[in-house]
Amino acid sequence: MSASDKPYITEEDGVMKVRTCAWSPPGDHPVGCGLILHVKDNRLVKVEGDPDNPVTNGRVCVRCLALDEILYNDKRLLSPMKRNRADRGKDSWTKISWDEAYDLLEAKIREIWDKWGAETIFTLTGTGRESTLYAPVYGPAVCNTCNGASTYAFSGEACYGPRATITNYLLGAGVPEIDWAQYWEDRYDHPGYQVPKYIIVWGKDPLYSSPDGFFGHSIIDLMKRGSKIITIDPRLTWLGAHAEYHLQLRPGTDAAVGMGLLNVIISENLYDHDFVERWTYGFDELAEAVKEWTPEKVQKVSWVDPEALVGAARAFATNAPSTATWGVALDQSKASTQAAQCFLALCAICGYIDVPGGVTITKPTSFIGQWRYDMSDTISDEMAAKHIVDLDGKYALFNSGAAMGGVQGDTLLNWLEGKWADRPEYYKLRMCWIIGTNPLACMADQPQRWYEAMKDLDFIVAQDLFMTPTIMGLADLVLPLSTFAEHEGLVTPNYGRNQHFIGAMNEAVHNPNTKSDLEILIDMGKRMRPELWEGMDTPDKFFDAKLKENYGYGLDEVKAVPAKMSGYEYRKYEKGLLREDGKPGFETSTGRIELWSPVLAAFGEQPLPYYEEPEFSHISKPELAEEYPLYYTTGGRHISMFHSEDRQEDLTLRRLHPWPLVTISPHVAQKYGIEQGDWVEITSPQGTMTQKANITEEVNDKFIHVEHAWWYPEQDPEAPNLYGVWKSNANNLIPHESVSVTGYGAPYKNGICKIRKVSGLDHD
Numbered sequence: 001m002s003a004s005d006k007p008y009i010t011e012e013d014g015v016m017k018v019r020t021c022a023w024s025p026p027g028d029h030p031v032g033c034g035l036i037l038h039v040k041d042n043r044l045v046k047v048e049g050d051p052d053n054p055v056t057n058g059r060v061c062v063r064c065l066a067l068d069e070i071l072y073n074d075k076r077l078l079s080p081m082k083r084n085r086a087d088r089g090k091d092s093w094t095k096i097s098w099d100e101a102y103d104l105l106e107a108k109i110r111e112i113w114d115k116w117g118a119e120t121i122f123t124l125t126g127t128g129r130e131s132t133l134y135a136p137v138y139g140p141a142v143c144n145t146c147n148g149a150s151t152y153a154f155s156g157e158a159c160y161g162p163r164a165t166i167t168n169y170l171l172g173a174g175v176p177e178i179d180w181a182q183y184w185e186d187r188y189d190h191p192g193y194q195v196p197k198y199i200i201v202w203g204k205d206p207l208y209s210s211p212d213g214f215f216g217h218s219i220i221d222l223m224k225r226g227s228k229i230i231t232i233d234p235r236l237t238w239l240g241a242h243a244e245y246h247l248q249l250r251p252g253t254d255a256a257v258g259m260g261l262l263n264v265i266i267s268e269n270l271y272d273h274d275f276v277e278r279w280t281y282g283f284d285e286l287a288e289a290v291k292e293w294t295p296e297k298v299q300k301v302s303w304v305d306p307e308a309l310v311g312a313a314r315a316f317a318t319n320a321p322s323t324a325t326w327g328v329a330l331d332q333s334k335a336s337t338q339a340a341q342c343f344l345a346l347c348a349i350c351g352y353i354d355v356p357g358g359v360t361i362t363k364p365t366s367f368i369g370q371w372r373y374d375m376s377d378t379i380s381d382e383m384a385a386k387h388i389v390d391l392d393g394k395y396a397l398f399n400s401g402a403a404m405g406g407v408q409g410d411t412l413l414n415w416l417e418g419k420w421a422d423r424p425e426y427y428k429l430r431m432c433w434i435i436g437t438n439p440l441a442c443m444a445d446q447p448q449r450w451y452e453a454m455k456d457l458d459f460i461v462a463q464d465l466f467m468t469p470t471i472m473g474l475a476d477l478v479l480p481l482s483t484f485a486e487h488e489g490l491v492t493p494n495y496g497r498n499q500h501f502i503g504a505m506n507e508a509v510h511n512p513n514t515k516s517d518l519e520i521l522i523d524m525g526k527r528m529r530p531e532l533w534e535g536m537d538t539p540d541k542f543f544d545a546k547l548k549e550n551y552g553y554g555l556d557e558v559k560a561v562p563a564k565m566s567g568y569e570y571r572k573y574e575k576g577l578l579r580e581d582g583k584p585g586f587e588t589s590t591g592r593i594e595l596w597s598p599v600l601a602a603f604g605e606q607p608l609p610y611y612e613e614p615e616f617s618h619i620s621k622p623e624l625a626e627e628y629p630l631y632y633t634t635g636g637r638h639i640s641m642f643h644s645e646d647r648q649e650d651l652t653l654r655r656l657h658p659w660p661l662v663t664i665s666p667h668v669a670q671k672y673g674i675e676q677g678d679w680v681e682i683t684s685p686q687g688t689m690t691q692k693a694n695i696t697e698e699v700n701d702k703f704i705h706v707e708h709a710w711w712y713p714e715q716d717p718e719a720p721n722l723y724g725v726w727k728s729n730a731n732n733l734i735p736h737e738s739v740s741v742t743g744y745g746a747p748y749k750n751g752i753c754k755i756r757k758v759s760g761l762d763h764d
């Protein structure tokens with residue numbers, strides 16, 4: 001590689017400085033932070049933020065700064081490896097070449113096609129890493145199966161899917177986000193841009209999570225420019241501590257709080273009449289539905305202080321423009337649909353949608369997303385008809401096809417366990433391709449059940465940077481991945497559903513031993529379904545063709561700048577820019593924002609928001625209240641870890657956060673005789689696990705917070721231990737199928753538990 005013909009490379013004293021936009025692997029969401037990678041003799045020697053990047057302005061966090069420790073870690077996978085099926089769970093791998101690996105994989109897929117049919121192959125994927133763009137294509141366009149697309153070992157698809165789907169139906173748009181001037185090259189100075197006066201931060205902790213393309217620093221930027229904060233969160237986060245109003249709710253009661261806020265705004269006549277009249281559908285019915293949610297009733301159900309609720313509602317509604325952002329906590333309860341309805345209704349009735357300083361929205365398509373859907377259409381109708389659904393008829397909305405097209409997670413576990421084995425429509429699954437997920441450590445509810453159920457499959461292949469408990473426990477073939485510093489890619493924030501720029505991910509270090517998700521997809525696609533892959537020999541050619549098809553410019557134009565900005569048009573609904581037919585309004589069945597949802601009604605869900613008590617609480621299960629006196633929530637993000645990654649002992653990232661922490665209030669700790677750093681066993685009606693005590697007032701005396709995604713790479717890799725993956729696993733606590741009729745939302749962040757001090761991680 002030379003600097004001369006590449007505008008993104010400069011050279012100084014034998015060190016190449018390669019400008020890039022970060023994504024994954026190692027793990028991250030598509031924030032696309034601008035980086036300069038310093039490379040000497042094909043070795044990454046330093047990472048710094050790119051000051052010329054208009055979105056991230058040179059700021060960078062510890063995970064990217066420590067990238068070299070991942071690249072050169074001695075535990076990193078650097079060769080494909082295979083293992084006999086009989087040896088699953090044993091650390092007895094044989095290194096093979098890429099050609100041998102591809103030959104083996106091709107032979108297995110063909111054998112399964114011939115013996116059992118392509119539908120018996122399924123793919124599993126995980127959260128929004130780069131693989132999100134490509135993993136859904138492996139099923140249809142390599143394996144020719146109907147059981148691919150976005151399929152997760154995830155109860156209620158409890159991340160992003162619920163919010164994205166409800167927004168699709170109610171707004172006909174991609175996922176809304178705060179207007180942080182992210183669409184403009186001149187950012188906050190852009191003529192016409194306004195700083196939001198209040199920002200509701202609902203079930204999200206973006207300073208630590210920078211999720212889905214939202215850059216956490218931007219909240220601080222806005223606060224410096226005068227924005228005030230309202231948090232809706234059981235924990236007192238940093239943002240909560242700096243908020244004007246902190247609504248400290250009981251985990252899982254978001255819909256009650258949402259309806260309470262709506263009720264204050266409607267009953268005090270604080271909403272935007274003009275917007276409501278012209279652009280919303282079902283306002284009167286909504287007003288009627290929320291009427292009973294007085295601040296006192298909200299407090300009874302959710303613990304939220306009535307004064308804070310009323311103050312927050314007034315401040316939000318009467319200070320235009322204000323805005324709101326929602327996090328994964330809204331997806332991680334059975335009532336995710338109702339919480340999402342409230343969130344969207346609040347933004348809508350206050351007139352904050354698609355206005356400067358409000359929330360940005362775009363059409364729900366991305367250029368790679370569209371290609372994904374097109375590739376999914378390449379399977380035959382006969383194959384599509386075999387797509388796995390709940391055979392008792394549950395989850396109609398999920399299975400309507402307008403969703404992400406995958407297999408619903410709870411349905412998949414039931415199917416793997418043979419729940420419907422005596423039904424004529426049933427067939428046994430035979431093969432799984434794992435692309436960007438480590439379900440046993442992180443995603444799967446009741447992980448031991450998933451482990452037992454998947455053990456029965458005939459063949460499992462996975463690709464990753466490191467060995468994981470899932471791969472050690474289950475896989476027969478593993479393919480080593482390249483990091484984002486080692487391959488070409490594109491970053492599309494928000495997966496294209498609110499895409500403020502496109503960023504070029506540039507290869508800085510050449511690694512001949514590893515490949516990217518897209519390279520593996522193209523290589524295997526050409527072997528298995530060559531007719532779909534003509535002319536797409538390399539990622540570069542693929543990106544260039546797709547960009548030209550969709551935007552009229554090619555890859556070179558993206559690589560030439562730190563970020564190819566999208567630009568933005570406000571009030572698109574007035575200009576006919578949101579609907580396919582070019583008429584004003586929203587791309588919904590009524591052309592308006594549906595506060596009363598015909599789609600939900602059609603799929604057996606109530607059309608208006610309502611409150612349903614979480615399945616496991618002291619109210620719904622009073623008989624369990626004495627045995628499980630505390631509530632829990634889970635999974636708040638830590639800056640130095642991305643889900644189950646970054647646990648290898650020699651990483652700075654692990655040293656920054658060496659153990660899984662259960663956060664307990666000082667009062668509760670005292671009551672149970674627990675001191676800082678003690679090991680604590682946490683037990684729910686579903687299961688048990690152990691973490692280390694962290695005593696702070698971030699939580700109150702009624703609930704604790706536990707971390708998720710823990711395993712111990714330093715421990716015995718072999719089954720049954722599998723790197724200690726069962727020991728501190730938050731998902732032992734999570735019930736299976738505690739999901740609403742839509743098929744979306746599961747209680748990963750709310751439940752009841754008991755705690756006790758124990759002698760260590762391994763205890764009686």
Ligand SMILES: Nc1nc2c(c(=O)[nH]1)N[C@H]1C(S)=C(S)[C@@H](COP(=O)(O)OP(=O)(O)OC[C@H]3O[C@@H](n4cnc5c(=O)[nH]c(N)nc54)[C@H](O)[C@@H]3O)O[C@H]1N2
Nearest residue numbers: 024025126127129130131159436437438442635643644708
């Ligand atoms: N109790 C509880 N459980 C939770 C949560 C919670 O809050 N509480 N959060 C949930 C949420 S929101 C999510 S999204 C899930 C996430 O769950 P998963 O998506 O399964 O996340 P990981 O366990 O980190 O597994 C991802 C694997 O992919 C690899 N990887 C990283 N980047 C790439 C890439 O670009 N391509 C490929 N092929 N592989 C890559 C990583 O090395 C890692 O081994 O966890 C969920 N689990």
Ligand SMILES: Nc1nc2c(c(=O)[nH]1)N[C@H]1C(S)=C(S)[C@@H](COP(=O)(O)OP(=O)(O)OC[C@H]3O[C@@H](n4cnc5c(=O)[nH]c(N)nc54)[C@H](O)[C@@H]3O)O[C@H]1N2
Nearest residue numbers: 127203204205209211235251252327328329637641642643
């Ligand atoms: N560093 C790092 N960044 C990440 C990840 C990571 O693992 N590490 N994971 C990525 C993924 S997949 C996702 S989905 C995003 C998630 O990022 P966020 O959406 O920010 O989600 P969390 O940090 O899990 O939780 C947000 C907040 O919800 C609160 N909360 C818990 N229960 C409830 C509840 O019932 N109601 C309400 N209103 N709030 C509740 C928690 O206390 C927490 O402060 O982060 C992404 N970014």
Ligand code: SF4
Nearest residue numbers: 022033060061063064
């Ligand atoms: S948020 Fe942090 S880990 Fe993610 S791309 Fe930006 S600097 Fe890297």
Ligand SMILES: [Mo]
Nearest residue numbers: 127159160328
């Ligand atoms: Mo997520």
